[in-house]
Structure formats: structure tokens, C-alpha cells
Amino acid sequence: MVDRKCIACGIIKDRNNLIKITAQAENVVINGGSKIFGRSAYLCYNKTCIENAFKKNRLKKMLKVSVPNELKGKLLDELRNSQDK
DSSP, X not given: OOXXXXXXXXXXXXXXXXXXXXXETTEEEESOOTTOOSEEXXXXXXXXXXXXXXXXXXXXXXXXXXXXXXHHHHHHHHHHHHHHO
């Protein structure tokens, strides 16, 4: 069990219970497996944390890359998919 902190709310959880976003070269990968290396940030599986990460530019600051606008939609899709399981 490895704990990570949500960049939006600051709550520490097991990394399996968080959405992992990794900056790899010029790409931003959502929920990259442990085989994907690069600067990573973690978000809770809830809409409020996703919204706050973009509203306060926390994702851009943590990853130190420009974050595409469509990433927010992809994260919300990831949230919906996790709730469907």
C-alpha cells in the first residue's frame, strides 16, 4: 500500500483509490500504470477535486507542463467509468 495526496483537497489515500495523471514528454497520460514514468499528480475520484484542480491551475503547477483543455473532459469520463463499475 502506497499513499499519495490529492492535489485538490489534500487528503492522503492509497494510490489505487486516486486518479493518476502523468506528464511524459509532451503528453499527459491519465491513470498510467506503474510502468509509465514521469512527473505525476493524483486526484480523488470526485467531480469537486477535478474541478478545483483546473480552477486553481494545480494540475499545471504540479506537472510543470501545459495541460490541454480536453483533459478535464477525459478526467470526468474516467470518473463516470469508475462509478459504472
